[in-house]
Amino acid sequence: MNQTAQILFPVNVPTAFDYAVPAELTLTRGDFVFAPIGKQMKLGVVWGLSEAEPVRELKSIVDRKATRPLSPDMLDFIDWTARYNGASPGNVLRMVIRNYKALDPSSIVTLYRPSGEVPKNLTPSRSAVLREGGPWPARASEAAARAGVSSGVVKGLVKAGGLIAESGPVDPPFPVPNPELTGRELTQGQNEAGQDLVAQVQTGRFNVSLLDGVTGSGKTEVYFEAVAEALRCGKQCLILVPEIALTQAGLRRFKERFGAEPASWHSQMGEAARRRVWREVAQGRCKLVVGARSALYLPFPELGLIVVDEEHDTSYKQEEGVIYNARDMAVVRAHISGHSVILASATPSLESLHNARTGKFAHIILPERPGAAVLPEIGLVDLKDHVPEKGKFLSQPLLDAIAAVTDRGEQALLYLNRRGYAPLIICRTCGEKLKSPDTDSWLVQHKRTGRAMCHLTGFSMPMPKRCPECQTEGSLTAVGPGVERVAEEAQEAFPKARVEVLSSDTAGNPAELAERMRRMEQGEIDILVGTQMVVKGHNFPTLTFVGVVDGDLGLAGGDPRAGERTYQTLVQVAGRAGRADKPGHALIQTHQPEHEALVALAAGDREMFIGVELAMREMLGLPPFGKMAAVIFWGPEAAKVDALAKKFLGAAPRAEGVDILGPSEAPIGRLRGLYRRRLFIQAGASVNLSKYMSTWRAKVRPPSKYKIQVDIDPQSFM
Ligand code: ADP
Numbered sequence: 001m002n003q004t005a006q007i008l009f010p011v012n013v014p015t016a017f018d019y020a021v022p023a024e025l026t027l028t029r030g031d032f033v034f035a036p037i038g039k040q041m042k043l044g045v046v047w048g049l050s051e052a053e054p055v056r057e058l059k060s061i062v063d064r065k066a067t068r069p070l071s072p073d074m075l076d077f078i079d080w081t082a083r084y085n086g087a088s089p090g091n092v093l094r095m096v097i098r099n100y101k102a103l104d105p106s107s108i109v110t111l112y113r114p115s116g117e118v119p120k121n122l123t124p125s126r127s128a129v130l131r132e133g134g135p136w137p138a139r140a141s142e143a144a145a146r147a148g149v150s151s152g153v154v155k156g157l158v159k160a161g162g163l164i165a166e167s168g169p170v171d172p173p174f175p176v177p178n179p180e181l182t183g184r185e186l187t188q189g190q191n192e193a194g195q196d197l198v199a200q201v202q203t204g205r206f207n208v209s210l211l212d213g214v215t216g217s218g219k220t221e222v223y224f225e226a227v228a229e230a231l232r233c234g235k236q237c238l239i240l241v242p243e244i245a246l247t248q249a250g251l252r253r254f255k256e257r258f259g260a261e262p263a264s265w266h267s268q269m270g271e272a273a274r275r276r277v278w279r280e281v282a283q284g285r286c287k288l289v290v291g292a293r294s295a296l297y298l299p300f301p302e303l304g305l306i307v308v309d310e311e312h313d314t315s316y317k318q319e320e321g322v323i324y325n326a327r328d329m330a331v332v333r334a335h336i337s338g339h340s341v342i343l344a345s346a347t348p349s350l351e352s353l354h355n356a357r358t359g360k361f362a363h364i365i366l367p368e369r370p371g372a373a374v375l376p377e378i379g380l381v382d383l384k385d386h387v388p389e390k391g392k393f394l395s396q397p398l399l400d401a402i403a404a405v406t407d408r409g410e411q412a413l414l415y416l417n418r419r420g421y422a423p424l425i426i427c428r429t430c431g432e433k434l435k436s437p438d439t440d441s442w443l444v445q446h447k448r449t450g451r452a453m454c455h456l457t458g459f460s461m462p463m464p465k466r467c468p469e470c471q472t473e474g475s476l477t478a479v480g481p482g483v484e485r486v487a488e489e490a491q492e493a494f495p496k497a498r499v500e501v502l503s504s505d506t507a508g509n510p511a512e513l514a515e516r517m518r519r520m521e522q523g524e525i526d527i528l529v530g531t532q533m534v535v536k537g538h539n540f541p542t543l544t545f546v547g548v549v550d551g552d553l554g555l556a557g558g559d560p561r562a563g564e565r566t567y568q569t570l571v572q573v574a575g576r577a578g579r580a581d582k583p584g585h586a587l588i589q590t591h592q593p594e595h596e597a598l599v600a601l602a603a604g605d606r607e608m609f610i611g612v613e614l615a616m617r618e619m620l621g622l623p624p625f626g627k628m629a630a631v632i633f634w635g636p637e638a639a640k641v642d643a644l645a646k647k648f649l650g651a652a653p654r655a656e657g658v659d660i661l662g663p664s665e666a667p668i669g670r671l672r673g674l675y676r677r678r679l680f681i682q683a684g685a686s687v688n689l690s691k692y693m694s695t696w697r698a699k700v701r702p703p704s705k706y707k708i709q710v711d712i713d714p715q716s717f718m
Contacts (some may be wrong), residue, residue: 003020003021003027003049003050003051004019004020004021004049004050004052004058005018005019005020005021005033005046005047005049005061006018006019006046006047006048006049006050007019007033007035007044007045007046007047007061007088008044008045008089008093008498009037009042009043009044009090009093009290010043010044010045010090010093010096010097011042011090011091011094012088012090012091012094013089014088014089014090015089016047016048016089017037017180017303017517017548017596017654019035019059019060019061020058020059020060020061020163021049021060021061021551022060022061022354023423024307024497025061025063026063027046027049027061027064027068027695028046028049028069029046029047029048029049029068029072029075029609030045030046030070030071030072030074031043031045031046031064031065031069032045032064032065032069032070032103033045033046033061033062033063033064033065034061034062034063034064034065035059035061036059036062037061038273041062042127042372043065043100043103045069045070045075045093045096045097046069047075054125054526055384056421059480059531061386065103066674067104067282068282068283068284068301070299070563071299071300071301073097073303074299074300074301076336077290077329077332077333077336078093078345080094081322081324081329081410082322082333083690083694084119084324084329084332084345084690084712085181085322085323085324085462085690085710085712086690086693086697086710086712087324088384088696089320089462091322092297092322093320093523094345095294095321095322096297096298096299097276097360098170098274098278099271099275099278101275102274102275102278102279102282103282104281105169105279105450106169106171106172106276106279107169107170108168108169108170109139109168109169109170110136110140110165110166111137111139111163111165111166111167111184111254111533112132112133112136112137112138112139112140112154112157112158112163112164112539113136113137113164113166114136114162114163115162115163115164117161117162118162119157119160119161119162119163119204120161120528122152125147125149125153125161125245126153126157126160127149128149128556128572129143129144129147129153129154129157129162129163129166129194130147130162130163130285131147131155132146132147132148132520133146133147133154134146135432135608137166137168137172139170140154140155141440143669146174148634149680150423152201152374158626159231163526167466168170170554171272171276171279171280171292171647172259172276172279172463173265173285173286174261174262174280174285174286174287174288175259175260175261176260176287177229177231177258177259177260177262177287177288177493178259178260178468179228179229179231179232180228180232180366181257181258181259181542183221183224183225183256183257183381184221184300186218186221186222186643186694187218187368187370188661189217189366189367189368190217190218190221190366190370191220192222193211193213193222193227193365194222194224194225194226194368196209196226196362196364197209197222197223197226197229197293197340197364198225198226198229198574198581199340200305200340200362201226201229201230201233201339201340201547201611202229202265202344203340204233204338204339205338205339206334206337206338206340207242207340207341207362208331208334208340208341208342208343208355208360208361208362209340209343209361209362209363209364210311210343210344210345210348210353210355210356210361210362210363210364211342211343211344211345211364211366212344212345212346212348212353212356212364212365212366213346213365213366213367214346214366214368214375214575215346215375215571215572215575215576216365216369216539216575217346217366217367217368217370218366218369218370219309219344219366220253220309221257221347223307223309223342223344224240224257224308225309226305226340226342227239227258227288227305228257228258229305230304230305230339230340231258231288233304234302234304235287235302235303235304235305236281236284236286236288236289236300236301236302236303236304236341236525237287237288237289237293237303237304237305237306237307238291238296238298238300238303238305238307239254239262239288239289239290239291239306239307239309240293240295240296240306240307240308240309240311240316240330241290241291241293241309242309242310242313242315242325242661243267243290243293243315244268244315244532244533245309246264246291246292246308247292247510247513247514248510248514249514249517249538250290250617251264251290254288254290257262257635258288259628260288261282262288263276263286263288263289263290263291263293264277264288264290264291264382265275265277265288265289265290265291265292265294265295265298266291266292267292267294269386270701273400277289279297281298281299281300282298282299282301283301284301284302290449292315292608293315293316293317293318293326294326295324296330299379299547303333303337303339304339304340305339305340305341305342306333306334306339306340306341306342307341307342308326308327308330308341308342308343309344309345310342310344310345310348310533311327311343311344311345311348311349311352312345312348312349312352312568313509314715314716317715317716319711319715319716321419321712323709323711323712325713325715327343327349328713331386333557343361343430344674345573346571346572346575347567347568347571350610350613350617350624351563351565351623351624353610353614354614354624355624356523361452361563364438365605366416375575375578375604376546376574376575376577376578376583376584376585376586377583377584377585377586378570378574378585378586378587378588378601378602378604379396379397379585379586379602380551380585380587380588380590380593380595380598380601380602381395381397381398381587381588381589381590382591383395383589383590383591384591386589387556392405392485392489392548393481393489393549393550394489394490394493394547395413395589396646397587398414398547398549398587398589400495401545401547401585401587402414402490402493402494402527402545403494404545404716405544406494406497406526406527406543407546409523409542410542410543410544410545410582411520411523411526411527411528411540411542411543411545412526412527412528412543412544412545412546412547413486413521413524413527413528413529413530413531413540413542413543413545413546413547413573413576413577414486414490414523414527414528414529414530414546414547414549415453415531415534415547415548415549415573416481416482416483416529416530416531416548416549416550417531417532417550417553417569418444418445418448418453418480418481418482418483418531418550418553418555419444419453419455419482419483419503419504419505419531420444420445420446420453420482420503420505421445421446421448421478421482421483421484421485421488422444422445422479422480422482422485423442423444423479423480424442424444424478424479424480425442425443425445425452425476425477425478425479426462426473426476427469427470427472427475427476427477428470428476428477429470430467430470430472430475431467431497432469432470432474433469434452434464434468436454436456436457436459437456437459438457438459438670438671438672439454439456439459439603439668439670439671439672440668440669440670440671441454441455441456441668441672442458443461443610444465444482446484446505447480447484447485447488448459448465448484448501448505448506449505450462450463451463452464456668457672459672463476463668464476467532467629472621475524481504481518481549481550483501483503483529483530483531483568484501486529486549487499487500487501487527487529487644489625490527490529490711494526494527497527497713498524498525498527499525499526499527499529500520500525500527500529501528501529501532502516502528502529502531502533502534503530503533504531504533504663506573507533509522517538518640520538520540520543521538521539521540522608523542526643528543532569534573534575535572535573536560538576540576541582542582543576543577543578543581543584544577544578544582544584545577545584545585545586545587546561546573546574546577546585546586546587547577547586547587547589548570548573548574548586548587548588548589549589550588550589550590551566551570551589551592551598552590552591552592552595553566553590554566554569555592555595555597557667558667559714559717559718560617560620560622560628560718562611563595563596563597563613564597564613566595566597566598567597567601567609569598570586570588570601571599571601574584574586574601581593588601588602593677596608596609596612596613597609597613599681600612616662618699621682621684622682623713624685624686626682626683626684626685627682627683627684627685627687627689627713628680628681628682628683628689628713628714629680629681629693629710629711629712629713629714630680630687630710630711630714630717631678631679631680631681631685631693631708631709631710631711632676632677632678632681632707632708632711633645633647633648633663633664633676633677633702633706633707633709634671634674634675634707634709635675635702635703636673636674636675636705636707637675638675640706641675641676641677641702641706642663644700644702644706644708645662645663645678645679646676647661647678647700648679648696648700648708649662649663649679651696651699651700652696653692653695653696653699655683656687657684657686657687657690658681658682658683658684658687658689658692659682659683660679660681661679661680661682662664662677662678662679662680663677664678664680665677665678666678666679666718667717667718668718681693689712690712691704693710693712694710697710
């Protein structure tokens with residue numbers, strides 16, 4: 001033995017451990033190996049190798065797994081993610097390897113496919129298999145489940161001549177995308193933007209492009225050009241999209257452009273699908289992945305391009321476990337591997353705009369929508385002047401606009417980012433508000449299901465008949481609007497209209513959601529009332545009016561990006577109107593018509609908004625001109641959480657240009673029974689805040705059951 005290896009295990013450990021390498025093993029960095037840790041044999045990854053003879057009695061690596069090692073870039077990326085976000089490298093590695101079976105080749109099983117012949121003795125169950133058993137080839141159990149018959153029927157079809165049985169991998173490879181197919185005919189603007197992106201990919205070096213184009217300007221078609229170029233070079237491509245934009249319709253566009261459906265990756269997928277994507281990506285065989293944020297931690301060995309679509313979207317921030325922002329980490333990943341990254345949005349984040357303006361990112365602008373489609377006019381409705389009727393939420397101008405579009409046979413969308421019927425349930429007799437049992441949040445009334453629900457934890461109970469405090473029967477009242485209530489009001493006002501609600505509660509499974517989208521697309525719904533689920537990427541050709549029920553909703557709370565978020569969401573929502581050749585318009589109900597985000601929206605003047613917002617951020621030293629971090633302390637006893645926060649504050653390292661605010665109770669002071677306190681840290685742009693925070697964090701160990709969570713560049717302020 002003459003080599004020492006550093007092995008990182010996918011568990012919560014801060015560093016890799018030293019092991020002796022047996023003489024018969026030849027290892028490289030990134031290899032998967034088995035080594036003893038405590039009494040267990042565990043799978044880890046070779047993080048480093050040194051030729052030095054092991055100095056002490058080291059434990060020895062037992063075996064190496066015969067599979068492709070993680071690439072050196074991937075190891076660097078894991079280290080970088082851990083360092084930047086104050087996470088342990090072991091926990092980041094755990095995000096990467098989640099399914100050990102994916103390290104082995106796919107098992108070989110018997111698969112069935114139609115022979116093309118009509119079988120002898122075609123019973124109803126046999127025809128069900130032939131009709132509904134696919135996609136083929138399939139295992140007997142899968143085809144049987146889809147057709148609602150027993151596996152015996154599937155196997156019987158082989159003898160009868162309707163199916164052919166052959167051996168094949170249980171997880172088949174993905175079809176190879178073809179970059180040479182031609183897409184849609186691009187407009188001149190799209191073509192130029194596409195060429196610019198292709199040129200960036202062709203440099204074969206790290207670069208970032210901000211693809212900045214109004215909603216419906218055809219950004220997808222444009223970045224497809226860059227994807228095609230990277231595929232032509234034999235590279236793997238990753239397209240990150242917000243989870244709720246990962247729809248069948250979205251994937252179909254890839255299939256149309258590249259002749260093959262891409263691999264998709266999201267949080268709802270089953271183990272088998274996960275294992276298949278992971279293995280095919282790790283082996284470099286799967287070339288095109290469309291996925292939610294965690295797809296960034298798939299082990300691509302030959303990545304050549306990352307696209308972050310809707311780069312401003314808050315769902316790129318992972319808030320649990322390893323806290324990271326996939327948009328920012330995508331840039332890091334590309335930097336490490338030396339390739340292009342494209343950030344696309346109709347409403348880019350101020351950080352990205354700032355980087356584009358200062359020349360760090362290439363700024364590629366798509367100013368127009370293809371064809372005759374124009375951007376909607378946006379108007380404000382001052383709720384002080386147009387007070388809705390008592391107990392109602394739609395003002396006269398909104399009602400008039402809905403009447404006008406529905407009379408023309410067009411569609412209206414009412415947007416309110418509040419699920420359920422009413423956000424608050426209050427007792428008219430004693431004033432009691434229904435609260436979640438273990439969390440500081442009000443219960444939301446859901447009329448459709450007859451329940452009261454906590455949206456933070458998912459707790460729910462049947463809607464009580466009497467007030468739990470004063471026991472008065474029938475005195476609980478709904479306060480404020482949710483989508484269900486707005487739909488009820490719209491139905492009352494327009495009895496003949498077909499009104500539907502779309503929120504995560506009513507969306508149903510992906511097939512039901514797709515069906516609802518189809519009905520909306522084909523004009524079978526007149527008024528759709530929806531939460532943020534309607535904001536993303538759906539095209540409804542006869543949707544010509546968008547009414548925003550509460551334009552102020554996003555402006556409350558302590559988020560320094562509240563104005564930016566409101567502006568982004570409302571531009572995106574309004575952008576749903578007037579996509580085809582019918583011009584659209586939008587009205588926003590508000591109590592604050594003077595707020596700069598709303599003024600800029602109504603004026604259609606993005607530059608004005610960006611100018612004001614950036615000036616304010618600069619003055620306050622907020623991102624992109626300064627840095628932020630948050631620390632959240634969690635624990636079962638309030639006084640001890642307070643003490644922990646104080647102790648932590650006392651351990652703050654001294655540093656120039658760092659301001660610490662708090663500790664104070666977090667806005668959600670108790671969540672799932674745990675008390676929460678928080679600190680805010682603001683620092684100048686030149687401070688290495690990650691390093692500062694990890695030095696600080698290392699000084700205090702929380703007692704068991706207590707937790708200190710560091711969040712670099714927080715996006716959530718609850
Ligand atoms: P964005 O992502 O910028 O909002 P999309 O890429 O989704 O826009 O395109 C918006 C709509 O315009 C889609 O229905 C798309 O199929 C269509 N589209 C895009 N480019 C063209 C084009 N060159 N000609 C015709 N239709 C186009």
